Amino acid sequence: MLENRLIYGLYPEVITEPGDAKRTLTSLTNNYLYKDLFSYKGLKKPDVIQKLVRALALQLGSEVSYNELSNLLGIDKETVENYICLLEKCFVVFRLDFFSRNLRNEIKKGKKIYFYDNGIRNAVISNFAPLELRTDAGALEFKWNAKAKSKQLKVFMESYLNSVYEIITPENFWSFVR
Template sequence: MINREIYNSILADFKRKKVIVLLGARQVGKTTLLEGLSSKEKKCLFLNCDNLDDKLLLEEKTSTELKLLLSSYEIIFIDEAQRVKNIGLTIKMIGDLKLAGQVIVTGSSSLDMANEINEPATGRIIEYQLFPFSLSELAAHTSEREEQRLLEQRMIYGLYPEVINEPTDAKRTLVTLANNYLYKDLFTYKGMKKPDILQKLVRALALQLGSEVSYNELSNLLGVDRETVENYINLLEKCFVVFRLDSFNRNLRNEIKKGKKVYFYDNGIRNAVISNFAPLELRNDVGALWENLMICERVKRNSYSKNFAIPYFWRTHNQKEIDLVEDQDGILTTFEFKWNTKSKTSIPKIFAETYPNSIFKVITPDNFWEFVK
């Protein structure tokens, strides 16, 4: 069993007597984590809402009915809760019951979960996000040396649990994930009217990895309006397929002010989308893969350690750029990602002059552990 970094944090939150909500993409290990949190000494209830019978146990119930269902258990797991109609109201009622047992809810998309849970259940929940394995989790299980040896494999095949545990079947696993699981919640969502456009959009984003994304260009490419492009990218974010970085700007007139970069939560999924699992020496996107991997690992690190630094990228209209800018309490730390350890790079002079107290670091395969741990 590879230990997850948030396991102890979730256990520690049991004493707070709030509903714990665990969000994350399908197949990242939420159910396995729940099983690890269960205890032979405690009476547990496990409801999987992909199962119709379990789902109906929770739908349109009064607080009295919910109390009758749940109160005799010490731990209650509600898996794939986004399947339950009006799940936010249900969680609010469960939170108000002040049950003696701990309730843990998981969801593989925040499409309705985010809207329905956060508003009615404010103050009653503690929210976590689970990602594919992090390099730190894998290194803790094996060693940093072993993960260093497997770094190129991670860049190509990513870090989904099934890929890590069954590496010889990685291609088939990723293609199945990309085709069958990734969009399962999206295709049943009320805002999804053109699933074929969604798949073309994901491929276009995959091919633009590491580059600034233009909604207008994507609109022209796909033959849909700009608003549809933006809405679909927003839906992909809520299903934990991709995430966006905004452009950083404060003072300079020629800083790009409304730019966006889109990254994939997993390199393997990105490569499955474009059907390219070629080794690094045969690829022309190695720099983008390294950048995507490192920014994803930083997102995991900051999330798991409750580090609330705000991430951006920075670029000017005359093509000066920095891959990642983190703003933490007004302190700017900047990062450039270079797969080639011999590449020479320095902070753009105009950025250093405009933000004189900023810190600049170059992240390569030789020094990335401090960045991701």
């Protein structure tokens, strides 16, 4: 079921009614995803937030530039940042800090933005294709080959002493997400 979870996410109704997963996610996205955001006072351009969510969904796994999003959406950079902050508060997305060998660069670099639920992300871009047909499969999956060696991991452990890490594999995936 792991591939289904990567495509359709973990919303309870999606799991209990897998035959209706696409319809459920499309309904959630169209009717409820933006409800909290649209009711927020001061939100002047609800259509812009929908375009922002779509742009973020298409950039999954890539560094996000607020300047680029600002130009794309025709709004200022501060508004982009405020809207992303609102999306975080509503548990739609979360920001992940950039990792660099140079700790100063970590502060300067942008962030990657991920969706809490892949099903919602995939509904936003209307893509429920199987993993083998997707160009974005790498952005949906953990790097979970237990035998893979990573130079970045060594640098991370040297930079952040007393840190712990875990390589996610199909065998420990469920214990990781619980």
